[in-house]
Amino acid sequence: MPATTAELIQTIVFYGLALVALLSAFVVVTSRRVLRSAVALAVTLVTSAGFYVLLSYDFIAGIQILVYVGGIVILIVYAVMLTSSLELLEDHPSPKRQALGIVGALAFLVVTLSALLLTVFPDRTATAPPDNLAVEIGRRLLDTGAGGFVLPFEIISLLLLSAVIGAIVIARSYRKPDSDESSTEAAS
Amino acid sequence: MSLVPGIYHWLALSTLLFSIGVYGVLTRKNAVGVLMSVELMLNSAAFNFLVFNRYSSPALLEGALMVIFIVAVAAAEAVVAMAIFVAMYRSRKTIDVTQVNEMKG
Numbered sequence: 001m002p003a004t005t006a007e008l009i010q011t012i013v014f015y016g017l018a019l020v021a022l023l024s025a026f027v028v029v030t031s032r033r034v035l036r037s038a039v040a041l042a043v044t045l046v047t048s049a050g051f052y053v054l055l056s057y058d059f060i061a062g063i064q065i066l067v068y069v070g071g072i073v074i075l076i077v078y079a080v081m082l083t084s085s086l087e088l089l090e091d092h093p094s095p096k097r098q099a100l101g102i103v104g105a106l107a108f109l110v111v112t113l114s115a116l117l118l119t120v121f122p123d124r125t126a127t128a129p130p131d132n133l134a135v136e137i138g139r140r141l142l143d144t145g146a147g148g149f150v151l152p153f154e155i156i157s158l159l160l161l162s163a164v165i166g167a168i169v170i171a172r173s174y175r176k177p178d179s180d181e182s183s184t185e186a187a188s
Numbered sequence: 189m190s191l192v193p194g195i196y197h198w199l200a201l202s203t204l205l206f207s208i209g210v211y212g213v214l215t216r217k218n219a220v221g222v223l224m225s226v227e228l229m230l231n232s233a234a235f236n237f238l239v240f241n242r243y244s245s246p247a248l249l250e251g252a253l254m255v256i257f258i259v260a261v262a263a264a265e266a267v268v269a270m271a272i273f274v275a276m277y278r279s280r281k282t283i284d285v286t287q288v289n290e291m292k293g
Contacts, residue, residue: 029212093215101214163264167271
């Protein structure tokens with residue numbers, strides 16, 4: 001049983017958020033309307049941010065909301081609209097496909113859960129994460145010494161740049177000089 | 189085992205989220221649906237990093253930094269995936285992944 005009031009609150013919040021996260025994740029993979037899946041994905045990611053707060057990583061929770069919910073989900077909604085899957089009702093997966101999916105997911109679940117139950121983890125929760133989390137993370141990201149993350153940081157920025165340029169190159173419509181109206185239409 | 193969330197509860201939760209993502213990747217037909225399931229899996233992997241960071245070395249920040257990198261890579265992945273879907277839709281008017289099988293041997 002939970003000993004203190006703080007633990008009780010933490011337990012209630014954990015199970016409440018876990019329920020919401022699992023239900024919305026289930027909607028993401030089973031809903032026939034893709035836009036509904038996108039909204040459910042946003043809910044799942046917000047509950048993940050709640051978990052991060054519960055683990056006392058507030059700054060990461062902020063990043064999660066800003067980039068994942070504010071950026072990636074919006075991008076996915078745009079993808080749904082641009083490919084006109086909006087009014088499209090996806091068929092239910094065929095029984096064979098569904099069985100394959102259930103077997104794959106259950107196999108992963110069983111293997112990982114049994115590995116989890118057979119492992120003994122050290123519990124060092126007595127030490128709390130640093131108070132000024134954002135400051136510490138910024139210092140580590142720009143640290144050029146041993147254990148610093150400045151090289152991955154720069155590589156990530158290059159990766160983002162190349163991803164954006166690549167996305168523009170892939171998604172733009174190529175208009176040949178002697179093209180007809182159809183390609184001009186596609187470009188607009 | 190007590191009900192108070194410990195490392196086992198957190199890891200079990202992220203495993204469940206990941207397997208739901210696996211199910212989605214295997215059953216979804218719409219490419220955007222597959223992308224959303226992949227995002228679900230990425231998110232639960234990032235979640236794992238943070239749980240391990242919190243429970244095994246709270247004074248360090250390696251897990252938190254890794255989550256930042258995962259979020260950045262997920263953003264890059266979503267951008268490229270959206271561009272591919274738009275190009276695919278323009279050239280063949282569908283993004284059903286079962287219909288796109290020219291490279292099948």
